[in-house]
Amino acid sequence: MKHPRTTLLALIFFVVIILESSPSLANPETFTQCLTSNSDPKHPISSAVFFSGNRSYSTVLEANIRNLRFNTSTTPKPFLIIAATHESHVQAAVTCGKRHSLQMKIRSGGHDYDGLSYVSYSSKPFFVLDMFNLRSVDVDTASKTAWVQTGAILGEVYYYIWEKSKTLAYPAGICPTVGVGGHISGGGYGNMMRKYGLTVDNTIDARMVDVNGNILDRKMMGEDLFWAINGGGGGSYGVVLAYKINLVEIPENVTVFRISRTLEQNATEIVHRWQQVAPELPDELFIRAFIDVVNGTVLSKKTVRATFIAMFIGDTSTLMSIINRRFPELGLVRSDCTETSWIQSVLFWTNIQFGTPEKALLQRNQTVNYLKRKSDYVRKPISKTGLESIWRKMIELEIPTMTFNPYGGKMAKIPSTATPFPYRAGNLWKIQYSANWREDRLTNRYMELTRRLYQFMTPFVSKNPRQSFFNYRDVDLGINSHEGKIRSYEQSKSYGKKYFAGNFERLVNIKTRVDSGNFFRNEQSIPVLP
Structure with a gap:
C-alpha cells in the first residue's frame, strides 16, 4: 500500500486527468479534500481510495463482480472506488458526492444480477462506495439477536451464529457469498421462509447514513424510513451500515x-x-x-x-x-x-460436500x-x-x-x-x-x-402487474434515466409497480421526503415525486 499522502496526491493527479475529458466532473482537488476533511482523522480515508491506474484498483473492482457481463473491456468503470473501512468514510462519500453532484453506486456483495450496484448505464462519471470491509457480525445469544454490518456475506453471518449456538439460525438465502446489504434491504429469502418469513420479517433495527451524512438508528429515522429500507432497497434512501436481526430457534439436526x-x-x-x-x-x-x-x-x-x-x-x-x-x-x-446440523445443511444447499469444514462459509471467492x-x-x-x-x-x-x-x-x-x-x-x-x-x-x-x-x-403467471422480485433485478423491466422529475417518475413505474405493487407509491412518498434531491439513485431506484 502506498503512503497515504502519496496516494492522495496520485488521486488528485488522476482526477485532474479525468476532469480534462469530463468537464461535468467537480473540481478534483476540492473533492479529494472534501473526502479527507469529512472523515475521521483517526481513520484516514486515503488508504481506502482506489483509482484507475492504482495497482489495486482492478483487484478491488473485480473482487465483487459476480456477473462477467459487467467485467468486459467496454463496461463503464467508476473513476474512483471508496472501499470504506470506517463509518466516517461512508459519511464522507455521501457528503462529498452530493456536494459535487457525482453519482455514487453502493456495493455490498456484488450479486446485483444486472450490475446496478457497480455499473452505470449512462455516460456520466460515477464512483463506487464498496462496503466489503465493513463486515462485523456481533451475535448475542441471550437476546437471540445479532448486529450485522452490510459488507458481510451470508456465509459469515451463518458461521458466526453457529460459533455461538448450535440451535440458533437466521432465515436468509442459500448462497453464502451474497452480501448482507442488498439481500436484506431487498427482501431476501431462503429455505426457512415458510416457517419464519423473509429477512425483512426478522429485522428489528438498523443504522444508516442519510443524505445529510448523519448516522441514524430506527428511532432517529422513524418508522416510515425504517419500513422503506427493510425491503424497498436501501440504496434509494441512504447507505445502510448495519441491520439488527432476530435469530430463530432450530433443532440440533x-x-x-x-x-x-x-x-x-x-x-x-x-x-x-x-x-x-x-x-x-x-x-x-x-x-x-x-x-x-x-x-x-x-x-x-x-x-x-x-x-x-x-x-x-x-x-x-x-x-x-x-x-x-x-x-x-x-x-x-x-x-x-x-x-x-443446520450449518452443514447450508453447505449441502450450496452443493458443497457434507463434512466440509464450516469455515468454507467464510470464503468470499466463487x-x-x-x-x-x-x-x-x-x-x-x-x-x-x-x-x-x-x-x-x-x-x-x-x-x-x-x-x-x-x-x-x-x-x-x-x-x-x-x-x-x-x-x-x-x-x-x-x-x-x-x-x-x-x-x-x-x-x-x-x-x-x-x-x-x-x-x-x-x-x-401473475398479471396486472406481472409481478417480479426486486432482488432479482432485471433491467428488461425498464430503466430510469433520471432526466427530469416527471420523466423519472413515469419511467420508474415500469419496474416499480412490478417489484412493489401497491407499496410503490408509499416508497415514492418516503423517498421524496428523505432525499428530495434524488442523490441516492440508480437505474432502478425509487424516484421522487414530480
Missing part, C-alpha cells in the same frame, strides 16, 4: 434431500402434484423444484429433468411420514434423506459466470397440458432453467403492506429464470433464449 426425476420417470405428474401440495405442507418443510434440460435415455434426444431439493426443520422419520401421506408421488425413500436472471410469480396451478407445453418450449430453447420456490406457510400470514415486499398470500410459488455461460460471444444468444422462455410463460 435438520433433514435435507435432493432427488431428480425426468419426463420418463413421471416428472410431469410429480411437478403437477408438487404445485398443489408444496405451498400447503407444514411450515417446517420447504421443497424447491429445479427444472432443466438434459440428455435423455435415447441417443441425441433431450428431456426435461425436475430436481427436488428440500429442507425440513425436523427429523427424517417425521419428514417421511409427511411425504408418504401428502406427497407419495415423489417416491422419496429414507436413504434419500440426510440428517445433519466461480463467476456470465449470467441472466428474470423472475415471475404463479398464482394458479398450471394444468398438465400447460406443463407439457412448457417442457416442449424448454427442450426447444435448451439453455434456460427455472427454479420454483414454494410460498404458503408464514409467507401467507404476513400482510402485503407489513414491509415493502408485497407478494404474500395468494402466491403459490416464485419462478427464477436462469442462464449461465462462459464465453462473451454467447451473451446475446443466451440472453435472448432466457427472454423467450419468460415470454412463453406469460399465460401461466
Whole structure:
C-alpha cells in the first residue's frame, strides 16, 4: 500500500486527468479534500481510495463482480472506488458526492444480477462506495439477536451464529457469498421462509447514513424510513451500515434431500402434484423444484429433468411420514434423506460436500459466470397440458432453467403492506429464470433464449402487474434515466409497480421526503415525486 499522502496526491493527479475529458466532473482537488476533511482523522480515508491506474484498483473492482457481463473491456468503470473501512468514510462519500453532484453506486456483495450496484448505464462519471470491509457480525445469544454490518456475506453471518449456538439460525438465502446489504434491504429469502418469513420479517433495527451524512438508528429515522429500507432497497434512501436481526430457534439436526426425476420417470405428474401440495405442507418443510434440460435415455434426444431439493426443520422419520401421506408421488425413500446440523445443511444447499469444514462459509471467492436472471410469480396451478407445453418450449430453447420456490406457510400470514415486499398470500410459488455461460460471444444468444422462455410463460403467471422480485433485478423491466422529475417518475413505474405493487407509491412518498434531491439513485431506484 502506498503512503497515504502519496496516494492522495496520485488521486488528485488522476482526477485532474479525468476532469480534462469530463468537464461535468467537480473540481478534483476540492473533492479529494472534501473526502479527507469529512472523515475521521483517526481513520484516514486515503488508504481506502482506489483509482484507475492504482495497482489495486482492478483487484478491488473485480473482487465483487459476480456477473462477467459487467467485467468486459467496454463496461463503464467508476473513476474512483471508496472501499470504506470506517463509518466516517461512508459519511464522507455521501457528503462529498452530493456536494459535487457525482453519482455514487453502493456495493455490498456484488450479486446485483444486472450490475446496478457497480455499473452505470449512462455516460456520466460515477464512483463506487464498496462496503466489503465493513463486515462485523456481533451475535448475542441471550437476546437471540445479532448486529450485522452490510459488507458481510451470508456465509459469515451463518458461521458466526453457529460459533455461538448450535440451535440458533437466521432465515436468509442459500448462497453464502451474497452480501448482507442488498439481500436484506431487498427482501431476501431462503429455505426457512415458510416457517419464519423473509429477512425483512426478522429485522428489528438498523443504522444508516442519510443524505445529510448523519448516522441514524430506527428511532432517529422513524418508522416510515425504517419500513422503506427493510425491503424497498436501501440504496434509494441512504447507505445502510448495519441491520439488527432476530435469530430463530432450530433443532440440533435438520433433514435435507435432493432427488431428480425426468419426463420418463413421471416428472410431469410429480411437478403437477408438487404445485398443489408444496405451498400447503407444514411450515417446517420447504421443497424447491429445479427444472432443466438434459440428455435423455435415447441417443441425441433431450428431456426435461425436475430436481427436488428440500429442507425440513425436523427429523427424517417425521419428514417421511409427511411425504408418504401428502406427497407419495415423489417416491422419496429414507436413504434419500440426510440428517445433519443446520450449518452443514447450508453447505449441502450450496452443493458443497457434507463434512466440509464450516469455515468454507467464510470464503468470499466463487466461480463467476456470465449470467441472466428474470423472475415471475404463479398464482394458479398450471394444468398438465400447460406443463407439457412448457417442457416442449424448454427442450426447444435448451439453455434456460427455472427454479420454483414454494410460498404458503408464514409467507401467507404476513400482510402485503407489513414491509415493502408485497407478494404474500395468494402466491403459490416464485419462478427464477436462469442462464449461465462462459464465453462473451454467447451473451446475446443466451440472453435472448432466457427472454423467450419468460415470454412463453406469460399465460401461466401473475398479471396486472406481472409481478417480479426486486432482488432479482432485471433491467428488461425498464430503466430510469433520471432526466427530469416527471420523466423519472413515469419511467420508474415500469419496474416499480412490478417489484412493489401497491407499496410503490408509499416508497415514492418516503423517498421524496428523505432525499428530495434524488442523490441516492440508480437505474432502478425509487424516484421522487414530480
